[in-house]
Amino acid sequence: MDTNHNAIRHLKYLRQSLSQNNESIGFFLSAGCPLAVQMPAGAWPLIPDVANLSLYVNEQLAADPKYTIMLGELVKAGKNKNNIEDTLSFVRSLYLVSAGGDVRGLSQNDLTALERKICSTIVSKLNMQLPNKETPYHKLGKWMKSIDRKVAVEIFTTNYDLLTEQSLEDLGVPYFDGFVGSRKSFFDLRAVEDSQIPNHWSRLWKIHGSINWVQESENGRAQVHRGSEVKEDASHIIYPSHLKYEESRKMPYLALMDQLSRFIRKKSSFLILSGYSFNDEHVNDTIVNALSANPTAMVLGLMFGNYEKDHTDGGKIETYPNAYRLAKSQHNLNIWTFDKAIIGTNLGAWSMSPHDEDADADILQFVISEKDPIEEGKLRKSIKLGDFSALTTFLQKIIGSTRELSNG
Structure with a gap:
């Protein structure tokens, strides 16, 4: 150089x-x-970066058996479980094909509930003021x-x-x-x-x-x-x-x-x-x-x-x-x-x-x-x-x- x-x-x-x-x-x-x-x-920090926000969501929802199943399937699909945006995309992609039967062990109702829990957990962490x-x-x-x-x-x-x-x-x-x-x-x-x-x-x-x-x-x-x-x-x-x-x-x-x-x-x-x-x-x-x-x-x-x-x-x-x-x-x-x-x-x-x-x-x-x-x-x-x-x-x-x- x-x-x-x-x-x-x-x-x-x-x-x-x-x-x-x-x-x-x-x-x-x-x-x-x-x-x-x-x-x-x-x-500090007021709001974590994506990596630490993802870890926070994983920790908060670790006791949910449906979330654990979903994370396991996400890893099998070659996705990054420590990127919350990958996680949301994965949940929503499963929801698309879930009508009429379970997908990777999760029903459409399971996936709807998971998306709402993930987003609510994100909101609780990001609802901060300067x-x-x-x-x-x-x-x-x-x-x-x-x-x-x-x-x-x-x-x-x-x-x-x-x-x-x-x-x-x-x-x-x-x-x-x-x-x-x-x-x-x-x-x-x-x-x-x-x-x-x-x-x-x-x-x-x-x-x-x-x-x-x-x-x-x-x-x-x-x-x-x-x-x-x-x-x-x-x-x-x-x-x-x-x-x-x-x-x-x-x-x-x-x-x-x-x-x-x-x-x-x-x-x-x-x-x-x-x-x-x-x-x-x-x-x-x-x-x-x-x-x-x-x-x-x-x-x-x-x-x-x-x-x-x-x-x-x-x-x-x-x-x-x-x-x-x-x-x-x-x-x-x-x-x-x-x-x-x-x-x-x-x-x-x-x-x-x-x-x-x-x-x-x-x-x-x-x-x-x-x-x-x-x-x-x-x-x-x-x-x-x-x-x-x-x-x-x-x-x-x-x-x-x-x-x-x-x-x-």
């Missing part, structure tokens, strides 16, 4: 891109983001509110929690999430696709559902509603995957995935991924296909940690192999890890030239000098915007420059 990427130049470009008020700017927030919320001793108004989520909201934008900021998230909603509402940032109405809000596909909502309303697209989305039956027809409160005993719409297991649940999922594709296909769109590990193939395909169709778009994946991590055999392995594979063949998908980056399909370490030391302090503070683990006595450069907290601090630092640009 002979290529180096100048840290100062790329941070300045990022700041300039985020200072625009007339371009399509979006954020894709995933499971790593809640881990950036600082909590009192013993209370501890104060100085969190990374609030910093993102302050940046969104900082100027009167000509094009609405769009937030996509795979998270089911309500942390983004809480922060935006704390700050008085208006947003549209695809639902309309007040008593029993319902999903309005036309409003999503027509995009006639005022530009000062940000957009919030929860592509994997939410703990306050429920399915209810009305006049013999299933409908998805968004409630103002989280219901304990309800049919929650969590991870409504691309399996066509039920029309009413399929529609919000497919509509919001289409919206992700539509956003990236906009001229000069810029989407920043935070907390996303590129382990969802359907999301990956949507992003790459849209990028391939629109060479003016740019997607920047900000990854937590270094390019490589320690392996159990004592060597090193790639931390995010799926992300690297895609970025090395897609010129407008860039990946930044702490110590290296793939930019324009080229892998390189972060670097600085001598004259870069004169860059302004707001940029310099995000370039960190650390001891090189390989060459003794040498320092290497790091950019740690893959930490959601560092990213939102960067956003907060550029609020002033954003205002200057909009007034200039």
Whole structure:
């Protein structure tokens, strides 16, 4: 690897891109983001990542014999029992073929009950509130509110929690999430696709559902509603995957995935991924296909940690192999890890030239000098915007420059 990427130049470009008020700017927030919320001793994390959430659900339902049977069948099918989204997809796929008889020792009623128990357990763990108004989520909201934008900021998230909603509402940032109405809000596909909502309303697209989305039956027809409160005993719409297991649940999922594709296909769109590990193939395909169709778009994946991590055999392995594979063949998908980056399909370490030391302090503070683990006595450069907290601090630092640009 002979290529180096100048840290100062790329941070300045990022700041300039985020200072625009007339371009399509979006954020894709995933499971790593809640881990950036600082909590009192013993209370972290506020919300666990997918792996630890999966372990929690498995522990809570371990005494249920039907759940044990289902996990055993899931493992036989080559699925990962420590990925709750795999588990939900498996339960729902069995439900599809369960009419009229048992499937893998489980009846249709068993599978319905299992899905509800899994979702209720997830809701109990994810129904949390941000501890104060100085969190990374609030910093993102302050940046969104900082100027009167000509094009609405769009937030996509795979998270089911309500942390983004809480922060935006704390700050008085208006947003549209695809639902309309007040008593029993319902999903309005036309409003999503027509995009006639005022530009000062940000957009919030929860592509994997939410703990306050429920399915209810009305006049013999299933409908998805968004409630103002989280219901304990309800049919929650969590991870409504691309399996066509039920029309009413399929529609919000497919509509919001289409919206992700539509956003990236906009001229000069810029989407920043935070907390996303590129382990969802359907999301990956949507992003790459849209990028391939629109060479003016740019997607920047900000990854937590270094390019490589320690392996159990004592060597090193790639931390995010799926992300690297895609970025090395897609010129407008860039990946930044702490110590290296793939930019324009080229892998390189972060670097600085001598004259870069004169860059302004707001940029310099995000370039960190650390001891090189390989060459003794040498320092290497790091950019740690893959930490959601560092990213939102960067956003907060550029609020002033954003205002200057909009007034200039």
